[in-house]
Amino acid sequence: MITSGVGARSDVELRLPADGAYAAVLRTLTAGLAARLDFTIDDIEDLRIAVSEAAAMVLDEADPGADLVCRFRLMPGELGLECTTTSAAPSTPDYDSFGWQVLTTLTTEAVVEATPGSYTVRIAMRSSLDLQ
Structure with missing residues (x-):
């Protein structure tokens, strides 16, 4: 039985107003959680950039x-990370955009789900130490 560390209760949820002014809070939390997982400094910086792009995509669609709402899985x-917001009429993701290219380059996985009432971006990143 795991009682502490990653695996004991390795999910975190953050709810913020859908406003770009709060993006720094999201980036800071992301960096702290990645450090807890022993990601390298370069991995953490890549993840901060990716989270910024994911949040920007979601915020653009927010009602x-x-x-x-950001849910982390450690x-x-x-x-x-899953970032989601309510969106009455979300637009189709622009998979040719610079932001999407940055997001998919820096992460192991990136997915967008745009359905009436909701817009979600999911990303995952493995530590570069685990990829070697």
Whole structure:
């Protein structure tokens, strides 16, 4: 039985107003969780950039007054993140955009789910130490 560390209760949820002014809070939490997983400094910086891009995509689709809900999944050597908001009429993701290219280059996995009422970006990143 695991009583502490990654695996004991390795999920974290953060709810913020869907406003770019709170992006720094999300980046800081992400960096702290990645450090807990022993990601390298370079991995943490890549993850901070990726999270910024994911949040920007979600915030662009947010309804006025909506929340940005971010759920983190921590596993040994991997951090997963789901950012979601309410969106009455989300647009189709632009998979040719610079932001999407940055996101998919820096992460192990990136997925967008745009359905009436909701817009979600999911990313996952493995530590470069685990990829060797």
